[in-house]
Ligand SMILES: Nc1nc2c(c(=O)[nH]1)N[C@H]1C(S)=C(S)[C@@H](COP(=O)(O)O)O[C@H]1N2
């Protein structure tokens with residue numbers, strides 16, 4: 449991609465904004481549908497030159513759309529052990545996302561699961577010595593359990609559960625939101641094994657006034673201050689008591705990777721990933737909404753009612769994120785491929801909808817003017833993502849984009865453009881798209 453002609457073309461196209469050109473060429477830029485770019489319809493010829501092909505449905509392209517073929521192709525030098533191919537967004541704390549084409553597996557393998565850390569993970573973990581304490585003002589009988597206790601005294605369950613960071617898609621908000629600039633890859637759906645949180649809480653006894661649970665992990669604050677906690681979140685008691693909410697010790701039948709919470713973590717499938725506490729040391733049953741670190745202010749909260757982008761939002765007008773919205777990704781083929789005219793191309797990916805199911809998935813090859821229905825599988829269990837495939841024909845040679853759009857069981861569709869702006873850039877479920885050149 450980064451040959452001389454492309455470079456020249458991009459600098460020409462972005463003559464008004466050389467910084468943007470630099471960013472596209474040398475930095476990471478996977479922006480879905482944004483008006484931040486400087487592309488105009490009048491630049492279509494230049495755009496065709498850059499993607500290296502005629503664009504048959506060019507008249508449908510929204511103004512400002514940056515072709516996927518030139519977005520997000522730059523290489524990232526950093527890698528983290530055990531997670532080859534993940535794109536490192538930050539190295540202290542470690543945050544890394546998975547490019548969409550590496551999320552093609554139906555069950556996300558350990559080396560493909562994103563990492564979202566707020567602090568410094570514990571080292572030298574000895575699983576045999578690990579304990580989790582259950583307490584809090586709405587707990588009848590506090591208890592401390594080893595992993596052996598959990599395995600011996602409770603029934604183990606295995607579910608495939610989707611985990612998506614509340615900030616996945618943050619990079620597309622405008623005005624921009626601070627924090628890791630996740631694009632599409634802060635999501636995965638491994639298979640988790642552990643005990644039901646419900647069974648453990650019920651063994652301790654849940655008082656009538658219980659409304660919430662909160663977690664504490666063994667990771668330490670970035671500052672090194674032992675009195676500071678980087679994150680301590682939780683879920684309402686109803687979510688805590690769902691059959692699929694687990695205290696898990698295994699992922700895909702093996703130890704959970706160190707960066708993903710070894711030796712013990714909570715998994716609250718379908719909810720903002722921040723509710724799934726890693727390196728789990730303590731759970732508190734609360735008689736009020738848990739007030740741990742990152743439960744207040746703009747953290748994991750969005751305006752209760754939509755606001756104009758850039759608005760200042762009063763604290764009492766902010767609501768805690770719960771179930772994640774309907775979303776999908778295209779995991780095959782990888783964006784940028786060439787395909788022969790006359791042959792159908794089979795696309796595939798996953799779709800999920802938090803607590804709900806995905807009912808339909810549509811794909812478009814003409815910038816959203818027309819849509820065809822994909823084949824969509826049922827989830828293997830509640831809160832697991834669903835797989836879809838769609839075979840697409842192309843009418844002539846040229847550059848195309850495939851857009852995927854999921855609709856949940858209540859009829860909510862993914863939006864084409866970035867939805868509800870919020871101060872920290874959460875819950876962007878805009879459609880994923882890839883570029884295909886038909887030759
Ligand atoms: N103890 C602890 N738990 C945590 C975090 C953390 O930093 N510390 N990050 C949370 C956030 S914001 C997310 S999105 C998920 C990410 O899980 P993963 O790193 O296994 O993908 O873990 C959550 N649990």
Ligand SMILES: [Mo]
Nearest residue numbers: 613614721722
């Ligand atoms: Mo997150």
